[in-house]
Amino acid sequence: MKVGVISLGCAKNLVDTEVLLGKLKSSGAVIVSDPKKADVIIINTCSFIEPAKAESIDTILEFAEKKKVIVMGCLVQRYKEELQKEIPEVSAYFGTESWDSILEFLRLKPKEDIKRILTTPKSYAYLKISEGCNRLCSFCAIPIIRGRHRSRPIEEIVEEAKYLADQGVKELCIVSQDTAYYGRDIYGKAHLIKLLQELEKVQGVKWIRLLYLYPTEVEDGLLYYMADSEKVIPYLDIPLQHISTDVLKSMRRGYDENFVRKFLDKVMKVLPHAVLRTTFIVGYPSETAQDFQKLLDFVQEGHFHWVGVFTYYQEENTHAYALGDPIPMQEKENRKEELLRVQKDITYKKNLDLVGKTLDLLVDGFDEELGIVPVGRIYAQAPEVDGITYIEAEKQLKPGEVITVKITQAKDYDLVAQCL
Known part of the structure; x- marks a missing residue:
């Protein structure tokens, strides 16, 4: 069974998704990153505020008529009956922390002591x-x-x-x-x-x-x-x-x-x-x-x-x-x-x-546009929500490395640093 999983909402929701991925893989499912190649799509939803609800519903509607879709998470926890009535094309609805129930629905046998599969950069x-x-x-x-x-x-x-x-x-x-x-x-x-x-x-x-x-x-x-x-x-x-x-x-x-x-x-x-x-x-x-x-x-x-x-x-x-x-x-x-x-x-x-200061930096990977400029974060930058630091380096850098840099340039939200 090829399963695609879409995670919406906050970092806490992402952890739930990673737990689900671990359970799916250990039970024999094949995780695919392209939803078009999946036999089943599982959507982990958010319902924090109205735009989050709208994004969740739009995502459900995008796939519900094309694939076998399972919807889980916060939106279902709060509006399960309404969702079942308004979007009956969905195969099944599950609330938060319903990982084993989803496996049972898919006729997959859950195993003990399963580790989550990380979807964040290695760092x-x-x-x-x-x-x-x-x-x-x-x-x-x-x-x-x-x-x-x-x-x-x-x-x-x-x-x-x-x-x-x-x-x-x-x-x-x-x-x-x-x-x-x-x-x-x-x-x-x-x-x-x-x-x-x-x-x-x-x-x-x-x-x-x-x-x-x-x-x-x-x-x-x-x-x-x-x-x-x-x-x-x-x-x-x-x-x-x-x-x-x-x-x-x-x-x-x-x-x-x-x-x-x-x-x-x-x-x-x-x-x-x-x-x-x-x-x-x-x-x-x-x-x-x-x-x-x-x-x-x-x-x-x-x-x-x-x-x-x-x-x-x-x-x-x-x-x-x-x-x-x-x-x-x-x-x-x-x-x-x-x-x-x-x-x-x-x-x-x-x-x-911060310009001119020497700081530790955690390498996350490479820039999104070209994929060749190394990027990372100093302690002042939390992942996903804050800015990033572009790194000028003569040596090859690997995600997860902690290096020493000198901040050379400030942008509106991001920084540029020289690897020392």
């Missing part, structure tokens, strides 16, 4: 440490889709990290819905530092990057640990969502502007070379023009190297749904573009500050 891999979320943010449907927070045992995570290192992975990107909350459910308290201590012992791993840290969960001890760590790099991905206290209160985030400012001051005091990434939502129902201006002014202060911006979409069964959707989409898009335009200049200035 890095995502390591999912928990599933679900206990937060009650007014705009977010993730707890509805993924359920309550469920941490994986440290021993299980470390075992997977060793497997990844054996595959040549040099950077572990730690992901979950709420990374700093790790361990509270199974150990009775936050255990992220303990987990990091064990991951640092894994031979072959050079960098450990923390993604998706909820602001109020980032304890002082974690910052001090990062400051002393040889492998946990000073990069923090902390989704703030807004700076207006009124908007944050309506969002049910559990903090205000004063907290955010004190928190950022503390981070830079403990980790003066920290790179910060955050995300904001514009067009939230209660966001006034004054609230947006406050957010714009806050971003202009230059705290962040990287900023992602989402326009608000009304999600049924969330607390904010009752607030309606009063801000026109065009106004939301205008706010998003203005915020990104401001941040673009800030990112460029921060990149300029």
Whole structure:
């Protein structure tokens, strides 16, 4: 049986896809990269916000009438009955974490102790440490889709990290819905530092990057640990969502502007070379023009190297749904573009500050256009979401190498470096 798998959505979804690929291959299926050559196509869907739902549905419709299609993941978890009714051409629908049920449907026998098949470059891999979320943010449907927070045992995570290192992975990107909350459910308290201590012992791993840290969960001890760590790099991905206290209160985030400012001051005091990434939502129902201006002014202060911006979409069964959707989409898009335009200049200035510096760089592969220029990332660049560094080198470089470079040029989002 030839199976093609299409993965949509976030890095956490990609890990689920890689687990499925491992199970399929171990059960005798042949994995093909070209869907046209597949007997069966499995689509792992996303339903985070409206554009993600639309992409998932468009992908399903693209293949449903041409091939035997199985649909899995977040969209099915949330809208299975509607999907079965509206797109009956699909052979079967499965929710999240339904790998063995899919194998059973395909009449493939699942095997024990199966390792995931990596789809990322050899240099890095995502390591999912928990599933679900206990937060009650007014705009977010993730707890509805993924359920309550469920941490994986440290021993299980470390075992997977060793497997990844054996595959040549040099950077572990730690992901979950709420990374700093790790361990509270199974150990009775936050255990992220303990987990990091064990991951640092894994031979072959050079960098450990923390993604998706909820602001109020980032304890002082974690910052001090990062400051002393040889492998946990000073990069923090902390989704703030807004700076207006009124908007944050309506969002049910559990903090205000004063907290955010004190928190950022503390981070830079403990980790003066920290790179910060955050995300904001514009067009939230209660966001006034004054609230947006406050957010714009806050971003202009230059705290962040990287900023992602989402326009608000009304999600049924969330607390904010009752607030309606009063801000026109065009106004939301205008706010998003203005915020990104401001941040673009800030990112460029921060990149300029790196010119002349000597840094370690992790080689990912080669440029997408010609496939001949080596590219990689310094610690300030997370895979897929941030910029990349183009490498000028006289010697042959291999993906997964950690090399020393001198930054020679800054672009809007990317860098150019000379291999030393």
